[in-house]
Amino acid sequence: MSLTGVLSYQGGFERHLERLAGLGVRTLPVRSVEALERVDALIIPGGESTTIGMLMERFGIMQALLARIATGLPVFGTCAGAILLAADIEGSEQPRLGALDITVRRNAYGRQIESFEADVSDAAWNGAAFHGVFIRAPQIVRVGAGVRTILRFESLPVLVREKNMLAATFHPELTGDDRIHRYFLEEVAGI
Ligand code: GLN
Numbered sequence: 395m396s397l398t399g400v401l402s403y404q405g406g407f408e409r410h411l412e413r414l415a416g417l418g419v420r421t422l423p424v425r426s427v428e429a430l431e432r433v434d435a436l437i438i439p440g441g442e443s444t445t446i447g448m449l450m451e452r453f454g455i456m457q458a459l460l461a462r463i464a465t466g467l468p469v470f471g472t473c474a475g476a477i478l479l480a481a482d483i484e485g486s487e488q489p490r491l492g493a494l495d496i497t498v499r500r501n502a503y504g505r506q507i508e509s510f511e512a513d514v515s516d517a518a519w520n521g522a523a524f525h526g527v528f529i530r531a532p533q534i535v536r537v538g539a540g541v542r543t544i545l546r547f548e549s550l551p552v553l554v555r556e557k558n559m560l561a562a563t564f565h566p567e568l569t570g571d572d573r574i575h576r577y578f579l580e581e582v583a584g585i
Pocket of ligand 1: 439440441442443444472473474475500529530531532
């Protein structure tokens with residue numbers, strides 16, 4: 395049976411592990427290269443992208459994960475996880491994987507509305523609405539030619555996919571709706 399990892403240094407990893415377990419998936423918290431080598435798919439949670447990125451470098455995960463993504467490991471980054479996947483982070487040289495061809499702007503919704511909830515929808519997903527929980531969320535301000543926008547909020551992409559990489563600027567693990575985790579597992583990872 396396949397094993398789905400959640401990068402578990404900092405941030406919202408517990409809720410992702412619970413969500414995956416609720417879907418009947420075998421899970422592994424990932425904090426080492428050894429654990430990373432065992433998983434068939436990986437979620438990078440929200441949290442503080444600078445902290446998570448620094449710890450990824452310290453534990454040697456940055457290079458090891460980049461190599462696995464290049465050979466097809468399915469990854470799903472939520473919020474800070476999306477920032478860590480991004481090729482470009484506006485105005486920042488912080489450590490990142492840089493594998494996903496998007497530009498993000500951190501904390502882009504401004505201090506006065508650090509967190510908010512809104513319905514996001516897109517015709518590409520049967521016109522279905524998703525309840526998006528945005529917490530100090532980044533905006534995706536550029537998507538590369540190979541990147542598909544799956545969901546938008548106020549005309550900006552909030553769920554995008556490029557090959558084996560999926561990234562959301564919101565937190566699907568914080569609602570009762572498991573469709574986005576199922577999409578990652580079934581459509582991106584084939585689990
Ligand atoms: N603002 C955080 C960052 O820039 C991301 C917030 C989140 O993951 N909820 O890393």
